[in-house]
Amino acid sequence: MFKGILWVLGVPFFLALSVPTNVTAQSMNASISGTVADPTGALVPSAELIVKAVATAAEAKFTTAADGFYHFGTLQAGGYALRVKLTA
Secondary structure, eight states, rough: HHHHHHHHHHHHHHHHHHHOOOOOOOOEEEEEEOBBOOTTOOBBTTTTEEEEEETOOEEEEOEEEEEOOEEEEEEEOEEEEEEEEEEO
């Protein structure tokens, strides 16, 4: 009786553990994204954003889209300072 229960419970458990899975390594890249809004909550198009790496002082610039969205992709992992300027 005990062998039967072990067989019924053990085999499916073993098969579940033997299924191959995809494993990804940690990435050394980062990204920053969001929206720019004024104090009233209105989205700000054409705002200039400057992101500066704290460790290297490297800068990247981006201008927000009509919906105020920005995205800095493929940044090196680390600390950053973000500055926003409204262009007239």
